[in-house]
Amino acid sequence: MKKLKKVLLFIAGLILLALIGIAIFLNGLKPDYSGKKTLTGLDSEVKVLYDTYGIPHIYADKEEDALRALGYVHAQDRLWQMELLRRVAKGRLSEVFGKDLLKTDKFFLSLGIDDNSAETVSNTDLNGRTAILSQAYLDGINEFIEKGPTPIEFYLTGLDKEPFSLEDIHNAVGYMAFSFAMAHKTDPLLTSMRKKLGEEYMKDLAIGSDTSTVWIKNYKGINTDSLASNITTSVTAALEKLPIPQFEGSNSWVIAPQKTKNGKVILANDPHIGFAQPSVWYEAHISTPTYEKYGYHLAGVPFPLLGHDRNLAYGLTMFENDDIDFYYEETHPSDSTKYKTAEGWKEYGYVTKTIKVKDGKDVSFTYRKTQHGPVLNQIADQISGERPVSMSWIYTKPKNEVMDALYGLSHATNLEEFKNALPKIHAPGLNVMYGDAEGNVGWWATAKLYQMPDSLSTKYILDGTSGKEEPLRYLDFSENPSAENPPWNYVYSANNQPDSIAGMLYPGYYLPENRARRIVQLLDTKDDWDKEAVSEMILDVTSPVNTQLVTELIKLFDVSLLTQEQLVLVDSLENWNGEYTLTSTSPTLFHRSEYYMVKNTMEDELGTEMFNQFLATHIFKRQIAWGAKMESGKWWDNVHTKDVVETRKDIVMKSFADAWESLVSDFGADPSEWTWNKVHTLEHQHPIGQVESLRKYFNVGPFPVEGTREVINNLSFPYDDTGFYKVSSGPSTRRIVDFSDIENSISILPTGQSGNPFSKHYKDQAEMYVKGEFRKMMMNKQEIEEKAESILTFTKE
Template sequence: MKKLASILGALLLMVVLSILGFIAWQSPSYDGELQLCCLGNKVEVYFDQFGIPHIYAQNETDAYRALGYIHAKERLFQLEMLRRVGSGTLAEFLGKDLVEVDQFFHTLGIPKHAKESTAALLAQGNTPWRIAAEAYVEGVNEFIAHGKLPIEYLLIGEKPRLYTLEDMHSIIGYMSFTFAMAVKTDPLLTRIARDLGPDYLSALAVETLPEHHMIPVHYPDSSQSASTYSNLTALLEKILVPQLQGSNAWVISGSLTQSGKVVFSNDTHIGFSAPSVWFEAHLEYPGFSFYGNHLAGIPFGFMGNNRHHSIGLTMFENDDQDFFEEKLNPKNPNEILIGEEAYPIQTRKEIIQVKGGEPVEWEIQETPHGPIINPVVKEIAALTTNPVSSWWVYLLEPAKSFEAVYKMNHAQSMQEVADAAALIHAPGLNIMYGDIEGNIAWWGAAKLPIRGDKVHSKIFADGSDPNAQPKGWYPFEENPKSVNPPIGFVASANNQPDSTRGGHLFPGYYFPGDRWNRIAKTISSRSDWDVKSLQSLQLETVNEVFPELAQFMLSEVNRDDYQEFSAALESLETWDGDHQIEKTAPTLFYKWLIHTWRLAIEDELGKEGFEAFLQTFVMVNSNHHFITKTDNPWWDKQNSPEKETRKDILSEALSLSLDELSKQLGSNPKDWKWEKVVHLEHPHPLGSQKPLDKLFNVQAGPIAGNEEAVNKLTLKPLPDGTYQIVAGPAIRIILDFGDLENSVSVLPTGNSGNRFSKHYADQKELFVKGKYRPQEMNEEKIKKKSDNKLILNPAD
């Protein structure tokens, strides 16, 4: 027995040593010297204590080559997944289960558009942004050819192909799709309008309502101020990479700050993931100094700052995608009619390669309005047998995102940034700006279409009606913007911008403005803002609307029916809307709110239709309007002989909520703490497969916040009565131009995507606890404090 035990012990030791050796082999090195074949001169890279690379180069191309190499070293598999989604090649990489996803993106037209955008970029000649992008690509490919590939490739038995400019445009295309809310929303709203009628639609806040808050504009030279309805959601969940969802940003002029200089803040709201979406990097070369936040595979920072100015972004949420229900020509089914004129339906074929299987040939049909998407959006196929075309602004001209963002990174004046913003045609972005000279600004960057008079932008249009056709574009000069407004700040929180210079209130998928209102009121309340004080605003978890709504709901039920839970109802009645994790009122409120919605609309839309509804902007936008509306037809259940009222639904929903919480958390309402029902996990693309979730996913636990607090969290109800936090701040940035080198930032996980890096999740605790870390730009301090220096030398 002793001999057997000795053998088993030796085997166990060998296994442990093998695992430790493998981890050591996989762990990325942040020290030493390497040779890169594409470099012209030596580049020094200093990594700070959180793994942020500070790249010191002697020229621009070497800086971007080095960035490409380091970015691939830290985020190659994330880059791989993003380019695979955007290029419609997931099935080639992961197998047949992803064929439908590839078919969707090919039909939508993103891979085709990536080719067209690349051709347009090359046709511009040797522009600075093209040279920089190609240098970045060289750096990525240097790592692919000679670097240590991350473990994900080993686990799925694949190797990466070389990176290209077309891949880069594919990633931009996917990002643009995640901004396009129409495909997730319009089929459902069209069904409601057709099957149930205008009264049902008017009970929802489909457009901005008077009680919602608008972003004020300021022009410096003007005084104007079905049963298949969850198929798309299920399809998109297969993508395994995060989608962009919203954001907060505000820029405060020196008149309201302690330093007398501009203070800038941005937190983008994106699906949580491991690694997190943004990669931070600091570039220095003669004439250029920039601290940027980069998407995997993209060389230029969509957010960041140089020594002169800072740029940030939020989603504009403008409606840039319409659907046209076509009328086939009775004389020729391969044509559609617009008025009396016939137009041919064009056909093209795509070949989708499938790992371990035969290639799939996919036929795509297109009308003058765009691709016919019935075959890939089952919601639309269930809604009508007529062809439905997707008209999407993004596909109508080549993307100039690289040129725009490069110019924003390198600009030295506010006007240069404004000119660069005008190059963005889609997706719609709110570009936020502040500079060392004291200027603050916000521009709605997008090409805004002039729609036909009969077009409701969220309901399928009659493709045969000549008056429903797009009529052209509003000039960029009329886009919503605010430049150096008298109020002393600009802010954006995905809510409706006020009317443009031409008096147009542009339609979109805007949020109600609760966050914006809270931000605006708070900023206006004092004139000594600094980096420290703004942290409390960025982390605030108060929702001012929910307590009012909770009191209204309580007034509609008979409190005597719930005597044993009187303490819980009193807690809800006195709730101030805060969502700190020790609070109990949010736990009851959310349960009651969701049951109210379900009991009201599930009988009309079905279970899967209700699940699809929860994925749209409409519920958050409609909460107050829907519940307080007296003549709301949704209250009456369609399949019952009685006519239910709001009181009936609210009472039933409250009874269900109290019963479920008692079973889930115990009979004492004091135990119904918010921390027991909200949980944050950062999922990795391979983490959906057990036991890989234990290896790759990052568990973060409960975190304070809610749907429309400044610290916005998107919650997904789970069958066990808890909520999965699926999206929220993907970065938090605050900087003061009075002390630029002491800016702060924090990521939800870490800067590295390598599972065995010490920087894979080293910011997790900071993020959950509402803490920040330095955003270093001081060369002397960086070099003195850094324990990790990597020298990249030109190859002999």
């Protein structure tokens, strides 16, 4: 017995030692927020003061030194995120996650982002300020890679750390330029739908510009087929595998002094991006004798995409302009190396790429290129051997000056300097929002826009052989939509249709008017805005469009067919104010009914696969209200019921019955139990969290959340037949800059500042975000020093 006790004690000791060793190892993976470190290349000491939420306030004598420190601290909190983001364009995700990411890698390699980045860097003036500061930032990242602890994700995936280069910065920006991807999801699908169903169906889709909707007003001052369907399927499958979020939409408004209580500009911005862990933005405050900015950085990008200082503030939303066109090509009948153009037969270009695959053999593939761009056939296995379709993307066409634009925006000191940087943004299309301490407000739609022949719809695959469906000219930047200091005293963007551009409505994938209408409704009726009122507005969860839709459709109800319980809930729905609160039941019934209405209207014609593809487009979001208001049309009839021709009223009643039945099945017969908090939830997912045993350590949430699709607090979700709405995208930050009290401007992140799961700042803002709370964006040096939670000092070697 004594021997057994000794053996057990010995084993227990070994286990204890192992646990202590693991604890020491894991503790060593935490970011260092205090102490002293040497940093190669510094000219003088740099102090990094961390506030309560882990946001670095970097004080240096030179901007180059500040950027080196920024690179280091950004990497120690977000190296894994940086690593994934730079791998997308280079087709290197399979190297981390295995063969499941092969199609994703092939697709992104074919876009040409990586090749464009290499060309851009080869033509870069390495002695220019953009390159010098970018390299300083990269030096900081690479020093952390060399000297800092390895993030846990690298151990779990067996990945080696590699230094970062200028090309990686451009690849990260290139991914952002592509990431909303609506043309890829939409144009081939619409082509396929048109071929299958004909023009009579297509005319009842919200494809073009709706003249009755809310537009963003300009103010210049006083002066298909199976191939098409397969492309959509391929692209959808590739994007679904991405382990990083996509950019989707956004809100922003800037209120001029005439409409604020304190007579100073207020800027609000909440870019809508896919939720993930870590969240997209890394906040950092840099202060030197010649430069100061409180900014929001994309992983691996030195200059902030959102930022403010004491002089000016700026934010972004997605423009949603159409900057991708697809073309049918024609291969020579006897020489497969040539394709037809208006000038005669030309030689295809051929590009070969090799993808490394984790636990597998390298995969090489070759794709063709035309004058338009890459040919998508054979990039995805299911698109081989059919008529070639090429893709023309504006991002890879003109000279790439996006990094110079970001440098210019972040270093501007006044309105004119800021405007001078805008024409350098050719893609992605962005609505740039501006306000300053002098009282100026502005909105500019920035993109390289081009004019196509009249009456040509770029929402379908075009003819690449005739030369008649090519861009006629590039628009000068002065022709882009914009508004500077308009007489209505505010500017805004909710990704909705802008007013006419150069005498035409520019094609795009604009979102429905819902958010725009609510923003205009609120801004127009108040002239004494302050920070508190704007913070309430940015959390608004009311949909005036949905309530109008309910009013329209309830008129069609045959009340004699409803039970007493149903009549009570319909009455409640009819009196619903459009708010999406956690305990409300009307939103749950509305969205179930809305889904079944679209399903019962369109799935019979489209088929299940095409219908689900349609649900993932912005056109579907516009179609909901547009389609429901159509009194007649071919869509209403169910093609499977040969002896009956269904009407809108029939579809409305059937959809309500289907919704009711599904809710009873999910939550029971008591309608008071059908509350929004049971169906609308948010979980921030980490790529490693897909492994169920690791989910609780890497993912954040889930949380029940207020809001919905296309309200100001846009917590959006994909529609499917589950009837549960798992939030996939929403405000990546809520940010309010008040020039009457600039040092007390406020913000919030969805989870936390750090992407390191062992950091206390990994998820310390998550509950605040769900509750609609804010924290200060600190800029006062004395206050920062007094309240600093820790100080990290970098010295010269």
